[in-house]
Amino acid sequence: MRIRSRIFGTYLALGVALIGMTGAMLYDTVGDEALAGVESRVETGARVVAASLEGWEGGPDEARLDAGVDALAAAADARITVVSAGGRVLADSEFDGRALAALDNHAGRAEIRAAAASGGGESVRYSRSIDADLLYRAVRVESGPWDGAVARMAVPLTRVSAAQAHARRELLTALLAGLVLTVIAGTLLARYLSAPIRELQGMARRLTEGDLAARARVDTGDELADLAMGLNAAAAALTEQMARTRAERDQLVAVVEGMAEGVVVTGPDGRIAMSNTALRSMFSPGGPVEGRTPIEALRNPEAADALDETSAPGQVVVREVRLTWPVERVLALHVTGLAAGGAVGVFHDVTSRKRVEEVRRDFVANVSHELQTPLTTLVGYGEALADSVADPVRVREIAVVIRRQSARMSALVRDLLDLSRLESEGFTPELEVVEIESLVRELSESWAGAAREKGLDFETGVEPALSARADRRLLYQALENLVENAIRYVPKGRRVRVEGRRVPGGIELSVADDGEGIPREDQARIFERFYRVEKGRARAGGGTGLGLAIVKHVAEAxxxxxxxxxxxxxxxTFRIRLPE
Ligand SMILES: Nc1ncnc2c1ncn2[C@@H]1O[C@H](COP(=O)(O)OP(=O)(O)OP(=O)(O)O)[C@@H](O)[C@H]1O
Ligand SMILES: [Mg+2]
Known part of the structure; x- marks a missing residue:
């Protein structure tokens, strides 16, 4: 039930009860009062009649008495009777002459009997002659010619009920008016009292709907006003707290978003509650991640298992996760159980570190292998040499092989040292102005013979006065590697051409041949260390696969x-481009 109805109901019930009680009391009183009024009138009337009989002048003339009684009765608007001490009716305002004489003896009437005995009597009786209850009052005459007679006055009680009815009507009207007033006052009071409560209620509702600006305006100056003030203060504090929390959360989100590591947080229900951009770019979940389970969103069983398994607060699981899609990646996953349930997983991309490790491992394996081959040969030939000291021809043959293998090892080690120097951090080439024409001429002088031997055309063409700021020794080494390759891998009768020219933003040195070329699938990896196209043939030709790696490092240096x-x-065609 609404508070307004309750206040109104209570007020109305109280009003009705009060008015009802007062009405009931008044109702009785009004009845009694009316009766008392009639009684005192009859009493007074009877006394007046008795007193006038006591002061009667002359003899006891009954005819005069009856006429006098008639006059008095008419004046008093009542019935007046005078009865002798013996009970005979001497006079009556209702009867005259013969009718009067025919009236029966009244000595037995209760009021007459009481008056004769004690001086006064009263009774109520039904009168057939007027068909109503009558109130009789009798008083004894104490002196004069009528001494001992009884004077009686009677009034019909219908007057009492008429007075009562009138009084009741008035009372009822008053009660109805009171009731109407109660309803009006009750409605106004209920509205007045419940208004601040409705205001508070409205504020509470707006607050729960998220309107933090909601405030209650109550100026009744009572406890409700205090309550409103308290609520307003609480709402203000709440607003401030929310703003602070929001700012903190925004900051946290910004921090998590800004992380290079992928972050995913699962809730107590095991579903993803939060993730950052880095995570989404690592896993490309193709749709929103939040609200899905780790396996649905990440589609990686290792990662999903780690997130699902980690449930105890503070428990830490470390795992390596490999992705094959959208790109191949190796991620170090670090999952920590949260106190509130769920877990936070941080994915750290260790792909490049893993690749470096791999390259290093391969490199060591390659170097060991490349050194192993000539060393095995050297050991074998060393033993053969010990057995063949007596045969000078054999000794010379063995010495040739030993020299070739040693030179091969030496070249390998030299190339490795060059590479490691080029790769070392902080390496800077010693720059000077290098005349390209003289550089290429020197190259041609060293290699034209070898080319001719193999039946190749060796040509050069350098723009006049071309120069570069470069480390002359390194640049020479790079070009030499390219020329050496061309001579080594191009079939007899073809052509090798070294050129130098200006290009926008720098110069370009190229070594072009018209050999068999390099298969497309090998082109991307040709500059890697130890990479060779035709492993068997290249090995037979003596290459180790370091030449182009050195060329690339020189250009980049x-x-x-x-x-x-x-x-x-x-x-x-290999082109080295150098900036100006
Ligand atoms: N001009 C070319 N024509 C065809 N194939 C070539 C040419 N230059 C290089 N290659 C191929 O590229 C591979 C890598 O060359 P790179 O110079 O790096 O190593 P290498 O010549 O085998 O050994 P190194 O130069 O260390 O003695 C070679 O093994 C060869 O198969
Ligand atoms: Mg080479």
């Missing part, structure tokens, strides 16, 4: 780059 253009069967 100068801030330039190396490019390969080749199509199978249509030769290969």
């Amino acid at each position: 100068h801030g330039g780059r190396v490019e390969l253009e080749s199509a199978p069967g249509r030769g290969a």
Whole structure:
């Protein structure tokens, strides 16, 4: 039930009860009062009649008495009777002459009997002659000619009930008016009292709907006003607290978003509650991540298992997760159980570290292998040499092999040292102005013979006055590697051409041949260390796969780059571009 109805109901019930009680009391009183009024009138009337009989002048003339009684009765609007001490009716305002004489003896009437005995009497009786209850009052006459007679006055009680009815009507009207007033006053009071409560209620509702600006305006100056003030203060504190919490959360989100590591948080229900951009770019979940289970969103059983398994607060699980899609990655996953349930997982991309480790492992394996081969040969030939000291021809043969293998090892070690120097941190080439024409001439003088031996055309073409700021020794080594490759891998009768020219932003040195070229699938990896196209043949030719790696490092050490253009069967062109 609404508080307004309750106040109104209570007020109305109280009003009705009060009015009812007062009404009931008044109702009785009004009845009694009316009766008392009639009684005192009859009493007074009877006394007046008795007194006038006591002061009667002359003899006891009954005719005069009856006439006098008639006059008095008419004046008093009542019935007046005078009865002798013996009970005979001497006079009556209702009867005259014969009718009067025919009236029966009244000595037995209760009021007459009482008056004759004690001076006064009263009774109520039904009168057939007027068909109503009558109130009789009798008083004894104490002196004069009528001494001992009884004077009686009677009034019909219908007057009492008429007075009562009138009084009741008035009372009822008053009660109805009171009731109407109670309803009006009750309605107003209920509205007045419940208004601040409704105001508070409205504020509470707006607060729960999220409207933190909701305030209650109650100025009744009572406890409700105090309550409103308290609520307003609480709402203000809440607003402030919410703003602070929001700012903290925004900050946290910004921090998590800004992390290079992928972050995912699961809730107590095991579903993802939060993630950052890095995580989404690692796993490309193709849709929102929040609200899904780790296996649905991440589609990686290792990661999902780790997140699902970690449930105890503070429990830490460390795992390596491999992704094959959208790109191949190795992630170090660190999952920590949360006190509130769920877990937080941090994915750290260790792909490049893993690759470096792999490259290092491969490198050591490759170097060991490359050294192992000539060393085995050397050991074998060393033993053969010990057995063949007596045969000078054999000794010479063995010495040739030993020299070749040693030179091969020496070249390998030299290339390795060059590479490690180029790769070492803080390495800077010793720059000077290098005249390209003289550099290429020197190259041609050293290698033209070897080319001719193999039946190759060796050509050079350098733009006049071309120069570069470069480390002359390194640049020479790079070009030499390219020329050496061309001579080594291009079939007899073809052509090798070294060129130098200006290009926008720098210069370009190229070594082009019209050999068999390099298969397309090998082109991307050709500059890697130890990478060779045809492993068997290259090994037979003595290459170890370090030459192009050195060329690439030299170009990059100068801030330039190396490019390969080749199509199978249509030769290969390597270009070193150096900035100005
Ligand atoms: N001009 C070319 N024509 C065809 N194939 C080539 C050419 N240059 C290089 N290659 C291929 O590229 C591979 C890598 O060359 P790279 O110079 O790095 O190593 P290598 O010549 O085998 O050994 P190294 O130069 O260390 O003695 C070679 O093994 C060869 O198969
Ligand atoms: Mg080479």
